[in-house]
Amino acid sequence: MNMSPQLRLPIYLDHHATTPVDPRVLETMIPFFTQMFGNAASKDHAFGREAHRAVEAARAIIGRSINARPQDICFTSGATESANLAIKGIFHAGGASPQHFITVVTEHPAVLDSFRRIESEGAEVTCLPVDGQGILDPKQIADAIRPHTKMVSVMAANNEIGVLQPLKEIGAICRERSVLFMTDATQALGKIALDVQALNVHLLACSAHKIYGPKGIGVLYCRRSSPKISLRPIIDGGGHERGLRSGTLNVPGIVGFAKAIEVSLGEMKTEQARLRELRDTLFQALRQEIPDLKLNGHPDHRLAGNLNVCIPGIVNESLILALADDIAFSAGSACTTAAADPSHVLKALGLSSAEVNASVRFGLGRSTNAAEVQHAALVIVEQVAKLRRLAFG
Numbered sequence: 001m002n003m004s005p006q007l008r009l010p011i012y013l014d015h016h017a018t019t020p021v022d023p024r025v026l027e028t029m030i031p032f033f034t035q036m037f038g039n040a041a042s043k044d045h046a047f048g049r050e051a052h053r054a055v056e057a058a059r060a061i062i063g064r065s066i067n068a069r070p071q072d073i074c075f076t077s078g079a080t081e082s083a084n085l086a087i088k089g090i091f092h093a094g095g096a097s098p099q100h101f102i103t104v105v106t107e108h109p110a111v112l113d114s115f116r117r118i119e120s121e122g123a124e125v126t127c128l129p130v131d132g133q134g135i136l137d138p139k140q141i142a143d144a145i146r147p148h149t150k151m152v153s154v155m156a157a158n159n160e161i162g163v164l165q166p167l168k169e170i171g172a173i174c175r176e177r178s179v180l181f182m183t184d185a186t187q188a189l190g191k192i193a194l195d196v197q198a199l200n201v202h203l204l205a206c207s208a209h210k211i212y213g214p215k216g217i218g219v220l221y222c223r224r225s226s227p228k229i230s231l232r233p234i235i236d237g238g239g240h241e242r243g244l245r246s247g248t249l250n251v252p253g254i255v256g257f258a259k260a261i262e263v264s265l266g267e268m269k270t271e272q273a274r275l276r277e278l279r280d281t282l283f284q285a286l287r288q289e290i291p292d293l294k295l296n297g298h299p300d301h302r303l304a305g306n307l308n309v310c311i312p313g314i315v316n317e318s319l320i321l322a323l324a325d326d327i328a329f330s331a332g333s334a335c336t337t338a339a340a341d342p343s344h345v346l347k348a349l350g351l352s353s354a355e356v357n358a359s360v361r362f363g364l365g366r367s368t369n370a371a372e373v374q375h376a377a378l379v380i381v382e383q384v385a386k387l388r389r390l391a392f393g
């Protein structure tokens, strides 16, 4: 058993936190560090024009991937900055009149903390709950909209439990009520179809490093027509990105992001089917040996590569530490570990503190194979039995 040549330890099962750069992406990026190093804003000479052309080609690819116009794609340093720019930018452009925003308790901290910030500056923010499986009922959005509601922000796919929110229904409500609709699509991009026109999305945040692109490059899609959305920039400077985000463009990162999207979309159907099968295999293998194991989040409306389970009687940190030589996985989000808070997402599903602390997240990805899943299941089952013996006896 486990003599498979593909098996190299530790196995990476934390693809929601970040992903390795795909070799095809890296290959596309490398010339832009050394030979084509121009500043995309230096349009007076060939070096700058070459970089500018590469950036605009990437912008077109990224735009097309979500059915957006290229001029509505703004490059940032990542999804955190994109969410900050969208939320603070809308509020600060709105002037002194009352402004109301609607979001959801299970959002990423980049969104929740931006809303908290503008709330401290006078915005009204409604944070809607989710059901026991992590899904938001669109009817709640309809009920929460007030005359001065400016924007609704609901993530496409959750980074902890992989749950997919009903964007289409929410977008339709926003269209009917003339409210802006923003989505944090960082975990969804390249994994499910995203069409900002069909979904009536006005602002969308995403990031390259979650889809096998480099870290430090992200996008904010922001409509400049029908309707024209005004944002007050956070970073002032040379007026790059149509004044939305100043600073010299990260040309290799931008080129890499576009390539990462192309690769992901090209392989989306087969890769998501493959991941779903591997994920289901892992879940079945665990459940067979740990019958009281519970799935967190909706069983079907979730990302193919996500598995989040509660293993009663264990402490997640102990399990993760004990298995560190074999598997890299996590207790929830990498984004809040700095604060060491128990998952706000799992709490929102109604889990008790003990259940939250007994929950672990697996993120399967491009490198994951059957041998890895088999080994992971084996060592988890062994270790859970060991930890339970310690706890009970």
Ligand SMILES: *Cc1c(COP(=O)(O)O)cnc(C)c1O
Residues within 6 Å of the ligand: 016, 017, 077, 078, 079, 080, 081, 108, 110, 155, 157, 158, 159, 184, 185, 186, 187, 206, 207, 208, 209, 210, 217, 218
């Ligand atoms: C990772 C992540 C972010 C933050 O993206 P960065 O590019 O790392 O800043 C935001 N939202 C979600 C859902 C994420 O998974």
